[in-house]
Amino acid sequence: MYLTKSITAIGVSAALIATAGFAANHSDKAASEAVSARHAQMQLIAYHTGILGGMAKGETEYNAEMATAAATNLHAAAGFERSTLWLEGTEQGAVEGSRAKAEIWSDSEGFSDAFMALETASADMIEAAGTDLDALKAGMGAVGKACGACHDDYRGPKN
Structure with missing residues (x-):
């Protein structure tokens, strides 16, 4: 009987350890994938x-259709639901590659406000981008300001 209880206890202990290891591993995977996904968002x-900036600077020819498409995609990327990308515990130093x-x-309220500023600026940019080059240039100021403010407050230095 003692041997049966010991074997049972060892089996339960092994199962708990395996479960904890799986949970930790799964959590690490989720965190790493979230960081990769938000890097992809930032790349978009x-x-x-x-x-848009290339057109505004005169590096590429202004094209209303292309500018509108780029602004539309910019706005879509800025509007990604943050709860799936910005998982707590994925800050710089906790997950490789994170600069959060x-x-x-x-x-979190300030971060949400900063991201909302980009959503607003990018929504405004959709109309401005297709209007003319001067409107595109004016819209770039708000987009750049939103990006810079968020990066200043919420992005860490390169390692």
Whole structure:
């Protein structure tokens, strides 16, 4: 009987350890995937902002259709639901590749407001981008300001 209880206790202990290990591993995977996904979001934002910025700077010819498409995609990327991308515990130092400052979670209202500023600026940019080059240039100021403010407050330095 003692041997049966010991074997049962060992089996339960092994199952608990395996479950805890799986949960920790799954959590690490989810955190890493969230960081990768938000990097992809930022790449989409940067790519479409680059198209618009190139036109605004005269590096590429202004094209209303292309500018509208880029602004539309910029706005879509800025509007991704943040709860799936900005998981608590994925700040810089906790997950490889993350530059997210802990302030994203300790000042979640400020972070939300900063992201909303980009959503607003990118929504306004859709109309401005297709109007003419001067309107596009004016819209770029608000987009750049929104990006910069968020990065200043909520993105850590490169490691």
